Amino acid sequence: xxxxxxxxxxxxxxxxxxxxxxxxxxxxxxxxxxxxxxxxxxxxxxxxxxxxxxxxxxxxxxxxxxxxxxxxxxxxxxxxxxxxxxxxxxxxxxxxxxxxxxxxxxxxxxxxxxxxxxxxxxxxxxxxxxxxxxxxxxxxxxxxxxxxxxxxxxxxxxxxxxxxxxxxxxxxxxxxxxxxxxxxxxxxxxxxxxxxxxxxxxxxxxxxxxxxxxxxxxxxxxxxxxxxxxxxxxxxxxxxxxxxxxxxxxxxxxxxxxxxxx
Amino acid sequence: xxxxxxxxxxxxxxxxxxxxxxxxxxxxxxxxxxxxxxxxxxxxxxxxxxxxxxxxxxxxxxxxxxxxxxxxxxxxxxxxxxxxxxxxxxxxxxxxxxxxxxxxxxxxxxxxxxxxxxxxxxxxxxxxxxxxxxxxxxxxxxxxxxxxxxxxxxxxxxxxxxxxxxxxxxxxxxxxxxxxxxxxxxxxxxxxxxxxxxxxxxxxxxxxxxxxxxxxxxxxxxxxxxxxxxxxxxxxxxxxxxxxxxxxxxxxxxxxxxxxxxxxxxxxxxxxxxxxxxxxxxxxxxxxxx
Ligand SMILES: Nc1ncnc2c1ncn2[C@@H]1O[C@H](COP(=O)(O)OP(=O)(O)OP(=O)(O)O)[C@@H](O)[C@H]1O
Ligand SMILES: [Mg+2]
Numbered sequence: 001x002x003x004x005x006x007x008x009x010x011x012x013x014x015x016x017x018x019x020x021x022x023x024x025x026x027x028x029x030x031x032x033x034x035x036x037x038x039x040x041x042x043x044x045x046x047x048x049x050x051x052x053x054x055x056x057x058x059x060x061x062x063x064x065x066x067x068x069x070x071x072x073x074x075x076x077x078x079x080x081x082x083x084x085x086x087x088x089x090x091x092x093x094x095x096x097x098x099x100x101x102x103x104x105x106x107x108x109x110x111x112x113x114x115x116x117x118x119x120x121x122x123x124x125x126x127x128x129x130x131x132x133x134x135x136x137x138x139x140x141x142x143x144x145x146x147x148x149x150x151x152x153x154x155x156x157x158x159x160x161x162x163x164x165x166x167x168x169x170x171x172x173x174x175x176x177x178x179x180x181x182x183x184x185x186x187x188x189x190x191x192x193x194x195x196x197x198x199x200x201x202x203x204x205x206x207x208x209x210x211x212x213x214x215x216x217x218x219x220x221x222x223x224x225x226x227x228x229x230x231x232x233x234x235x236x237x238x239x240x241x242x243x244x245x246x247x248x249x250x251x252x253x254x255x256x257x258x259x260x261x262x
Numbered sequence: 263x264x265x266x267x268x269x270x271x272x273x274x275x276x277x278x279x280x281x282x283x284x285x286x287x288x289x290x291x292x293x294x295x296x297x298x299x300x301x302x303x304x305x306x307x308x309x310x311x312x313x314x315x316x317x318x319x320x321x322x323x324x325x326x327x328x329x330x331x332x333x334x335x336x337x338x339x340x341x342x343x344x345x346x347x348x349x350x351x352x353x354x355x356x357x358x359x360x361x362x363x364x365x366x367x368x369x370x371x372x373x374x375x376x377x378x379x380x381x382x383x384x385x386x387x388x389x390x391x392x393x394x395x396x397x398x399x400x401x402x403x404x405x406x407x408x409x410x411x412x413x414x415x416x417x418x419x420x421x422x423x424x425x426x427x428x429x430x431x432x433x434x435x436x437x438x439x440x441x442x443x444x445x446x447x448x449x450x451x452x453x454x455x456x457x458x459x460x461x462x463x464x465x466x467x468x469x470x471x472x473x474x475x476x477x478x479x480x481x482x483x484x485x486x487x488x489x490x491x492x493x494x495x496x497x498x499x500x501x502x503x504x505x506x507x508x509x510x511x512x513x514x515x516x517x518x519x520x521x522x523x524x525x526x527x528x529x530x531x532x533x534x535x536x537x538x539x540x541x542x543x544x545x546x547x548x549x550x551x552x
Contacts, residue, residue: 054438080444088442094435096546097428105432108425109444156444 001026002048002084002160002192006062007072009040009047009216011055017043019216020062025160028190030182032203032224035213036236041196042089044213045162048194049086050076066160081109083159087152089196090168091145095138099129099148102137106152113157122151125181143174150178154185160192167199175199179206204228264396269517270510275403277509278410283465283486284493284501285417286458291495292434293454295354296346300361301462302483303368304341308334308463309470309479310372310381317384330467331460338459339452346455347448369480380476387471406468413464414502417457421498430454434496485512485525488532494545503543507531 002025009018018040025031035041046052047059053075064072071079094102100119107118123130126147132140137148146166153161166182167175183206186193197203204210204224212220212233220227227233283305290298298304312330315321321329345364349357387405391398421427432440433450441447462483469482486501489508493500508528516524535542 049442051438051442054441076441077444077446080442085444086442088439092436092439092442094432094439096435097431101428101431104425105428105440105445106443108429152443 001067002194003065004044004048004062005065007044007047007059007064008061009043009052009057010060011057013056013058017057017216018047021213021216021218022062023211023218023221025192025194027159028186028192029209030186030193030195030207032200032207032210033194033196033213034198034200034203034210034233035196036198039213040216041213042164043216045086045164045194045196047072048079049084049162050074050079051086051088080156083157084162085153085156085158085160086162087149087164087166089164091142091149093137093140093145093148093152095136097137098134099137099140100133102148102152103129103155106155108156110156118155118157122154125154125185126151143170143178146170146174146178147181150181154189157189158191160194163193163195165196165198167197167202175202179203182206200233204233265517266514267395267397269513271397271399272403273510273513274506275407275410275509276513277489277506278407278414278502279465279468279482279505280486280489280508281502281505282410282414282417282461282468283483284489284505285414285498286461286465287486287490288493288495288498288501289430289454289461290458291490293430294346294357294451296357296361297487298361298458299358299487300341300364300368300483301458301486302480303365303372304334304337304459304462305466305469305483306477306480307337307368307372307466308459309466309475310376311337312463312467313381313384313470313475316386317382323386327467330463334459334463335456336459337463338455338457341459342452342455347451365480369477372477378477380474383474385471386467402471406471409464410468413461417461418498418502426453485528488528490542492532492535492542494539494542496546497542497544500542500544 004021004023006020006022007018008016008020010016021044033041033044043057046055046057048064052058059072063070066082066084071082094105103119103122104115107115110118128144129147129151132144137145140148150166163182166178170178179202182193182195185191195203195207204227207224210221210224210227211218283301287298287301290296308330311333312326315326315329316323341364345360346357349360386402388401390401393399421431429440429445430450432445433447437447465482466479469479473479485508486505489504490501491504492507493502493504511531512524512528515527
């Protein structure tokens with residue numbers, strides 16, 4: 001089990017970004033973390049994976065525990081070796097390497113199993129990548145790159161996968177496809193998944209439990225089914241609120257509601 | 263014709279050594295974006311360390327090599343650890359400046375221990391010679407060429423096919439991504455410098471066998487830099503090509519126009535290549551897609 005208790009994060013010693021975040025993921029579950037831009041979702045994932053330390057960020061209060069051991073002081077390599085792998089926001093592929101080379105690197109830390117078997121596992125989840133295995137990954141489409149980034153994380157056989165906005169900038173059909181694979185991977189490999197999303201509909205549909213962040217705090221949590229029925233969620237994340245025509249109207253309400261949460 | 267053949271062969275032989283040293287330069291650049299201007303002085307120190315085992319301790323060739331190459335590896339690692347690691351996160355330009363001053367320190371160290379005069383000449387591979395057609399080849403030269411080429415091939419295969427080599431190429435692309443996969447970037451830096459140290463040491467030994475063990479060996483390292491640029495800074499294969507090209511041009515121009523013209527000619531070629539292909543022949547172009 002991964003457990004964050006009152007985690008506070010500062011960048012460069014002064015910029016306070018997380019103001020006491022508590023959340024937990026029990027083994028093998030999918031948990032969603034929702035929130036608008038700048039809420040601190042990515043920072044939360046980085047605080048878990050240790051990537052925070054590569055950006056002069058630090059957990060300044062609270063604890064992050066994995067299976068009872070504190071991991072908030074560990075570097076990213078050590079956290080990854082414990083089986084927690086982050087798939088970074090924005091389809092981060094190693095551009096000049098081929099698809100298969102990216103995947104091989106993803107499996108760099110895996111316990112000696114057959115490489116071929118692992119590659120086949122990933123190609124099984126993402127058949128599209130099979131055909132592209134020798135292509136330079138920088139030239140793949142956005143959806144394909146997202147698949148590659150996820151497949152690369154799968155190669156490490158993570159116990160927990162931290163997925164940062166897998167739907168970002170992708171067409172609805174591709175989003176659907178990717179979420180179907182997330183669900184299947186979770187079911188078949190029993191990997192716990194913490195998925196950060198702006199696309200609440202997709203994330204709530206596959207997750208069991210969800211947290212909503214605003215301004216560096218968790219302001220709402222509950223079972224995903226329940227949150228999907230929540231009026232605020234419906235309005236801010238499932239409705240037209242972001243790009244709808246009645247934008248100006250809703251912005252006012254949005255603001256008021258948000259105040260109430262804090 | 264015979265003269266041309268002779269200088270072409272000499273050029274390719276030197277070129278293979280430049281190429282080997284350039285691979286070390288490329289490797290460090292790829293993993294850490296540092297242009298290591300002290301590469302030539304690493305070569306000097308590596309060569310002298312070999313000479314110490316071979317001439318001072320009077321060991322045979324093989325044990326001398328078996329001691330010198332790991333020493334070269336450690337030399338690279340130590341340089342990274344002592345001078346550059348503390349600067350991680352500082353502007354690149356300061357790291358690069360440090361490598362320039364490091365050159366002076368390494369040269370100073372060598373002169374302090376071994377003095378400034380050329381060391382006693384030693385035969386490394388043997389004294390024989392043979393002829394191909396009418397061209398005379400010495401054992402020393404042929405072996406030097408063979409070793410340089412063999413070392414290059416081994417390095418290329420290492421990058422292509424081993425997991426560690428792949429990780430090195432990955433680190434070159436993005437530190438954070440690689441760290442997110444659990445690969446230790448610092449360890450990879452260290453190893454890159456270690457390999458650069460080995461490549462420099464081999465290059466230094468080979469050059470020492472033909473030119474003698476003397477402070478001037480460090481200049482070979484300077485010629486490896488344009489070789490790396492011509493090949494494309496990110497490409498080990500390019501470094502080989504660049505090395506051979508530089509060696510060839512230097513030798514041919516020196517042969518026909520006199521020794522002094524060789525090195526300037528290589529720089530003219532460097533500038534021409536940079537104008538036509540800013541990324542060198544095999545450099546990585548930025549991938550821009552929307
Ligand atoms: N390396 C950093 N240094 C300083 N401030 C940072 C850094 N990274 C993030 N921040 C700040 O922390 C806040 C939260 O950022 P974060 O990336 O966690 O948000 P997010 O919820 O992931 O947003 P989005 O949905 O836009 O990705 C932002 O105000 C951002 O400016
Ligand atoms: Mg984010």
